[in-house]
Amino acid sequence: MPSVLIPVKELVKLCRDEGVDQIFVDAAHAIGCTEVDVKDIGADFYTSNLHKWFFCPPSVAFLYCRKSDKQSDLHHPVVSHEYGNGLAMESAWIGTRDYSAQLVVPEVVEFVNRFEGGIDGIKKRNHDRVVEIGEMLVKEWGTHLGSPPGMCASLVMVGLPTCLGISSDSDAMKLRTHLRDCYGVEVPIYYRAPKDEEVNPITGYARISHQVYNTIDDYYKFRDAVNKLVNDGLTCAQFSN
Numbered sequence: 001m002p003s004v005l006i007p008v009k010e011l012v013k014l015c016r017d018e019g020v021d022q023i024f025v026d027a028a029h030a031i032g033c034t035e036v037d038v039k040d041i042g043a044d045f046y047t048s049n050l051h052k053w054f055f056c057p058p059s060v061a062f063l064y065c066r067k068s069d070k071q072s073d074l075h076h077p078v079v080s081h082e083y084g085n086g087l088a089m090e091s092a093w094i095g096t097r098d099y100s101a102q103l104v105v106p107e108v109v110e111f112v113n114r115f116e117g118g119i120d121g122i123k124k125r126n127h128d129r130v131v132e133i134g135e136m137l138v139k140e141w142g143t144h145l146g147s148p149p150g151m152c153a154s155l156v157m158v159g160l161p162t163c164l165g166i167s168s169d170s171d172a173m174k175l176r177t178h179l180r181d182c183y184g185v186e187v188p189i190y191y192r193a194p195k196d197e198e199v200n201p202i203t204g205y206a207r208i209s210h211q212v213y214n215t216i217d218d219y220y221k222f223r224d225a226v227n228k229l230v231n232d233g234l235t236c237a238q239f240s241n
């Protein structure tokens with residue numbers, strides 16, 4: 001199920017217990033959305049984008065590398081004149097390019113601190129709000145959330161009405177396109193294959209998010225669009241590619 005919180009610390013431990021030598025965690029969404037303590041997690045490498053939930057412009061990310069003897073073997077894929085001076089130095093200068101996106105990080109930290117509770121306050125309010133809105137939507141559609149609220153951060157999976165007839169990845173994409181083109185709603189839709197024994201399974205989920213700039217009207221717009229499709233008796237089979 002996309003957007004579910006993964007118990008990464010426990011998984012890292014499991015891998016270590018099984019003798020895995022090097023562990024890399026791709027936590028693209030994590031920073032600004034959930035708790036991140038890279039030392040406590042204990043992976044060899046941990047990366048997260050600051051342009052997803054940390055208000056930075058595209059291309060800003062961090063890569064944490066655990067101190068280890070092996071680190072000297074590791075190089076940035078772009079070779080410039082800091083080559084051989086350690087990964088941190090190699091990564092800090094990868095030739096002549098525009099570094100301005102990275103330079104805004106201090107301003108962004110100052111910006112998030114203007115909100116009550118800083119980034120922790122933002123995370124908590126986003127989580128509480130997206131769960132509340134997700135629950136409003138599933139109640140309306142007689143479905144359920146894709147995971148318990150405790151396994152969500154600032155995104156939740158919302159079960160869509162079964163009468164929409166989402167029965168493949170292509171149907172999910174068609175519905176997403178239809179919502180964008182006809183209703184001005186942008187929301188990722190995922191197909192979930194039903195299990196053999198399931199009765200009236202929910203086969204489509206929308207991944208909704210909440211950030212400080214969202215208002216309840218954004219979600220009402222989505223709700224009303226889906227209700228209109230349902231009331232008009234439309235199914236994915238009728239949407240064009």
Ligand SMILES: Cc1ncc(COP(=O)(O)O)c(C=O)c1O
Pocket residue numbers: 026027028029049
């Ligand atoms: C797990 C994961 N890895 C990587 C990416 C892509 O990141 P980037 O924007 O740096 O290409 C995403 C984007 O959502 C992601 O969820």
